[in-house]
Amino acid sequence: MNAVELTRELVRIDTINPVSPERPCAERVGRLLENAGFAVAKYEFAPGRTSLVARRAGSGPALCFAGHLDTVPLGAAQWKHEPFGGELSGGNLYGRGSSDMKSGIAAMVAAAVELAHKPLRKGLTLVLVAGEETGCEGAAHLARTHGALGEAGAMIVGEPTGNAPVIGHKGALWLRARTRGITAHGSMPEKGENAVVKAARAVLALSEFRFHATPDPLLGGPTLNVGTFHGGLNVNSVPDEASIGIDIRTIPAVRHAELRRELERYLGPDVELTPLVDLEGVRTAEEDPFVHAVREAVAAVTGERSAPGAATYFTDASVLTPAYGGIPTVVLGPGEMALCHQTDEYCRVQRVEQAVAAYVEIARAWCGA
Numbered sequence: 001m002n003a004v005e006l007t008r009e010l011v012r013i014d015t016i017n018p019v020s021p022e023r024p025c026a027e028r029v030g031r032l033l034e035n036a037g038f039a040v041a042k043y044e045f046a047p048g049r050t051s052l053v054a055r056r057a058g059s060g061p062a063l064c065f066a067g068h069l070d071t072v073p074l075g076a077a078q079w080k081h082e083p084f085g086g087e088l089s090g091g092n093l094y095g096r097g098s099s100d101m102k103s104g105i106a107a108m109v110a111a112a113v114e115l116a117h118k119p120l121r122k123g124l125t126l127v128l129v130a131g132e133e134t135g136c137e138g139a140a141h142l143a144r145t146h147g148a149l150g151e152a153g154a155m156i157v158g159e160p161t162g163n164a165p166v167i168g169h170k171g172a173l174w175l176r177a178r179t180r181g182i183t184a185h186g187s188m189p190e191k192g193e194n195a196v197v198k199a200a201r202a203v204l205a206l207s208e209f210r211f212h213a214t215p216d217p218l219l220g221g222p223t224l225n226v227g228t229f230h231g232g233l234n235v236n237s238v239p240d241e242a243s244i245g246i247d248i249r250t251i252p253a254v255r256h257a258e259l260r261r262e263l264e265r266y267l268g269p270d271v272e273l274t275p276l277v278d279l280e281g282v283r284t285a286e287e288d289p290f291v292h293a294v295r296e297a298v299a300a301v302t303g304e305r306s307a308p309g310a311a312t313y314f315t316d317a318s319v320l321t322p323a324y325g326g327i328p329t330v331v332l333g334p335g336e337m338a339l340c341h342q343t344d345e346y347c348r349v350q351r352v353e354q355a356v357a358a359y360v361e362i363a364r365a366w367c368g369a
Helices: 003-011 023-035 098-115 137-144 195-207 256-267 289-302 317-323 349-367
Strands: 039-046 049-056 062-068 092-094 124-129 152-157 166-169 171-180 223-231 241-250 272-279 309-311 329-331 346-348
Touching: 003 023, 003 092, 003 098, 003 349, 023 039, 023 049, 023 098, 023 124, 039 137, 049 137, 062 098, 062 137, 062 317, 062 349, 092 098, 092 349, 098 124, 098 346, 098 349, 124 137, 137 317, 152 317, 152 349, 171 195, 171 256, 195 223, 195 241, 195 256, 241 256, 256 272, 289 329, 289 349, 317 329, 346 349
Parallel strands: 062 124, 062 152, 152 329, 166 309
Antiparallel strands: 039 049, 049 124, 092 346, 166 329, 171 241, 171 272, 223 241
8 A cells, every 4th residue: 555645645635623524534544444354443522523443453462553633724824735635746745634644644554454464463453533633532532432442552653753753742731711800880990800800910820830840851841821811891891701721731740630729729719720621741761662662663664763752742642541551652653743733734755655664563563463
């Protein structure tokens, strides 16, 4: 199977989250895997929002290839290349999702098809999900569905890393902070209670908030950013409600439930906190044997040996790694990290071909092909 041509085909399927359903993309890769002898099951958390799990059984814990089928919107800027064209130019493949992460999906499917008729001692599973871009909805739905994921002993997530092994990424805790007041005429503010002023005090307090966690050698320390601020209906009324959007990126040493309780105490009773996205960080030890095996496979294919890195984005591993019992997880994909969500997104054709070869070698080492 030609993974580059499959990438082009998948890019031509619009799966912009949340307006365009992932079902057509899931059905296309599902047919390919079924024809190769995999047992394929599909799951929907909403109409058309389709994830699939494809399994080839073995006598030991499976290797899991994981990725997402959805993409982000195109943005306001004009594209020079047709975003759903899958155009090839200068060794690059252009289109929305080419790097993030339909090239990774295509490479995983191509590797699985190549291994389909080879004897494997351990199982091989592909978990290809909907709804990653809006908070790993598809992965969370699979984790809640009894028996959907099966068992796995290690995982590769095909998010864009330029085929460099990544062994950790930060978690994301997005919160809405809401303050409430009492409305009154703007000429008589003493008759009301100003929710915007309360929210402003909360923003200033958040700017001074400090984390107690020791920074991770790869991931660094947790961060907090106030991303949005909304309040008031008109200029001549005392606002009775305001809200703040808070983006916290965490490391595995920071437990989200504890952090939320700490922030509630820190901000006081005037501020209500509601979670919007709650995804823990992921970190596998550098010395883990699976990390070593992945590094060896990548070096054999690319001729390059780099130290394991870390990613700034979150992935479905935030849900799938704990759902599988904390298995060793490596993020490894042919897309370009710097091109995620960009106008004129592209992936490099050579990296797609290399990813297929690396995935095959990783699966052979784990599954005993």
